Amino acid sequence: MISKKTIYAFKALIHLAGTPAGQPVLIADLAKAENIPKKFLEFILLSLRKGGLLLSRIGKGGGYSLAVPAARISVGAIVRILEGDIAPVQCLSTTNYARCEECQDEATCGIRLTMADVNVALATVLDNLTLADMIERSDAERNKIQNVVDYNI
Amino acid sequence: MISKKTIYAFKALIHLAGTPAGQPVLIADLAKAENIPKKFLEFILLSLRKGGLLLSRIGKGGGYSLAVPAARISVGAIVRILEGDIAPVQCLSTTNYARCEECQDEATCGIRLTMADVNVALATVLDNLTLADMIERSDAERNKIQNVVDYNI
DNA sequence: ATAATGCCTATAAATTCTATAGACATTACA
DNA sequence: TGTAATGTCTATAGAATTTATAGGCATTAT
Numbered sequence: 001m002i003s004k005k006t007i008y009a010f011k012a013l014i015h016l017a018g019t020p021a022g023q024p025v026l027i028a029d030l031a032k033a034e035n036i037p038k039k040f041l042e043f044i045l046l047s048l049r050k051g052g053l054l055l056s057r058i059g060k061g062g063g064y065s066l067a068v069p070a071a072r073i074s075v076g077a078i079v080r081i082l083e084g085d086i087a088p089v090q091c092l093s094t095t096n097y098a099r100c101e102e103c104q105d106e107a108t109c110g111i112r113l114t115m116a117d118v119n120v121a122l123a124t125v126l127d128n129l130t131l132a133d134m135i136e137r138s139d140a141e142r143n144k145i146q147n148v149v150d151y152n153i
Numbered sequence: 154m155i156s157k158k159t160i161y162a163f164k165a166l167i168h169l170a171g172t173p174a175g176q177p178v179l180i181a182d183l184a185k186a187e188n189i190p191k192k193f194l195e196f197i198l199l200s201l202r203k204g205g206l207l208l209s210r211i212g213k214g215g216g217y218s219l220a221v222p223a224a225r226i227s228v229g230a231i232v233r234i235l236e237g238d239i240a241p242v243q244c245l246s247t248t249n250y251a252r253c254e255e256c257q258d259e260a261t262c263g264i265r266l267t268m269a270d271v272n273v274a275l276a277t278v279l280d281n282l283t284l285a286d287m288i289e290r291s292d293a294e295r296n297k298i299q300n301v302v303d304y305n306i
Numbered sequence: 307a308t309a310a311t312g313c314c315t316a317t318a319a320a321t322t323c324t325a326t327a328g329a330c331a332t333t334a335c336a
Numbered sequence: 337t338g339t340a341a342t343g344t345c346t347a348t349a350g351a352a353t354t355t356a357t358a359g360g361c362a363t364t365a366t
Contacts, residue, residue, distance in 0.1 A: 002241050002268075003323070007253075010264045027343070035255050039326050046344070059333025060341045075267060088155050100160075102188050107298065110291030111163045114228060114282050115155075121278040125271050138263030145260065156354070180312070192357055199313070212364025213310040 006082040008036045009044050013053070013078065013131050017070040024056075024063025044082065051081035070135060076126035086123055088115045159235040161189045162197050166206070166231065166284050170223040177209075177216025197235070204234035223288060229279030239276055241268045 011034045019025055027045060031038040045064055048054045055067045066073070079086060080095070087093040091100050091112055103109050164187045172178055180198060184191040198217055201207045208220045219226070232239060233248070240246040244253050244265055256262050 001236075001238070001243070005323075007242070007264065014263060026341095037325055040324065042343080043325090049343095056343060057333080058331075058341095058343045061334060062332085062342045064343085075271075083154075085154070089160070090154070108291050108294040110167060110287035110289075111160065113290040113294060114287045117282060118228075118275070118278050121274050122271070125274040129267050129270060134263035134267045136263075137266040138261050141261040141266065158354075179310095190356055193355065195312080196356095202312095209312060210364080211310095211312045211362075213308095214365060215311045215363085217312085 002079065003083065005040070005044060006079055008034070008041060009048060009078055009082050010134065011036065012041065012045060013048070013066070013070075013073065014134060016054070016064060016066050017131055017135060019065070021065065024061075024065045026063045030064070047081055048078075051077070053077065053081065069132070071130050071132035073131040074127050075129040075131070075134070076123060078131070079126055086119070086126060088118050088122070092116060092119050155232065156236065158193070158197060159232055161187070161194060162201060162231055162235050163287065164189065165194065165198060166201070166219070166223075166226065167288060169207070169217060169219050170284055170288060172218070174218065177214075177218045179216045183217070200234055201231070204230070206230065206234065222285070224283050224285035226284040227280050228282040228284070228287070229276060231284070232279055239272070239279060241271050241275070245269060245272050 012030055015030055015034055016025060027042055028038060030036070030045075031041045034041075036044075045054060045056070049056050049064070049067075053067055053073055054064050056062065056064050076086065085093045085096045087096075089100070089112060090096060090098040091103065091106060091109075092115055099106065100109070100112075103112070106112060165183055168183055168187055169178060180195050181191060183189070183198075184194045187194075189197075198207060198209070202209050202217070202220075206220055206226055207217050209215065209217050229239065238246045238249045240249075242253070242265060243249060243251040244256065244259060244262075245268055252259065253262070253265075256265070259265060
């Protein structure tokens with residue numbers, strides 16, 4: 001289950017992807033528009049910036065904008081920044097590795113070996129979905145529904 | 154990231170799969186052998202029994218044993234029992250559904266549409282791995298290492 | 307009967323997640 | 337050069353969840 005923090009990040013990124021490039025968005029406006037606690041959002045945006053996904057400008061006329069096109073921001077990258085990792089068990093994490101407390105032998109641990117498969121499956125799907133996909137799918141669904149409405153008229 | 158509770162469940166199930174059928178194992182023994190807090194394990198085993206994966210016998214000579222062969226216990230089933238669900242967002246959960254607080258329109262939510270893919274990928278891999286796989290892979294790795302040792306002698 | 311066992315409810319302790327406060331640093335622009 | 341507008345940073349509070357424990361009850365074999 002992904003955390004609220006990551007959901008907020010998705011929302012913020014989708015919002016930023018929908019604003020004209022070179023026109024930074026204020027934290028306060030973003031918070032209001034997406035109904036995210038401002039101070040919490042502040043922290044989330046900072047993380048995303050440090051993760052290389054956002055640009056910020058301080059001072060008057062400042063704000064946040066995407067650092068890269070939405071099509072090149074993978075969902076996996078977002079999740080990794082906010083959740084720290086994707087791995088289902090910490091002994092499989094690359095960024096946040098920790099040995100299991102009482103794992104006798106990591107190399108032959110059946111749980112670990114099995115979870116490695118899960119890890120690969122998860123990473124694969126998350127790394128192949130992008131912010132642009134999120135937006136496209138939403139638009140596509142909206143159009144589908146709109147067409148049905150048109151048809152009915 | 155899967156919880157300690159689920160890891161404990163895996164360990165307990167692997168242990169039970171490794172004991173002769175019809176020979177129930179005591180909670181106390183299992184707790185000691187796998188180094189799991191006894192009272193916590195008690196709760197975990199109860200959940201697994203209610204989930205249909207274990208049989209128990211009360212009273213003297215009682216204990217726990219697998220209700221089905223290890224090859225027919227999927228990792229997904231175990232995770233679902235302990236974690237409640239697999240879905241990455243609650244609005245995709247079947248057993249534990251909850252609408253997102255401020256989702257304007259669930260049908261066109263890009264986050265939800267995207268996470269649906271993740272959900273399928275995750276469910277697929279988890280449902281196709283079994284307790285028997287966990288044990289087999291562990292054995293296979295052990296043999297590999299053993300063979301290397303033999304070869305070196 | 308009695309001892310051995312799982313079952314159940316309640317609750318405590320620890321950890322993580324969510325949210326807030328407030329001072330500080332940087333920038334645009336009058 | 338001053339001032340208002342902004343993001344940055346550190347600290348901490350509050351809420352929720354996860355992990356762990358206690359103790360009495362119900363059931364069974366002998």
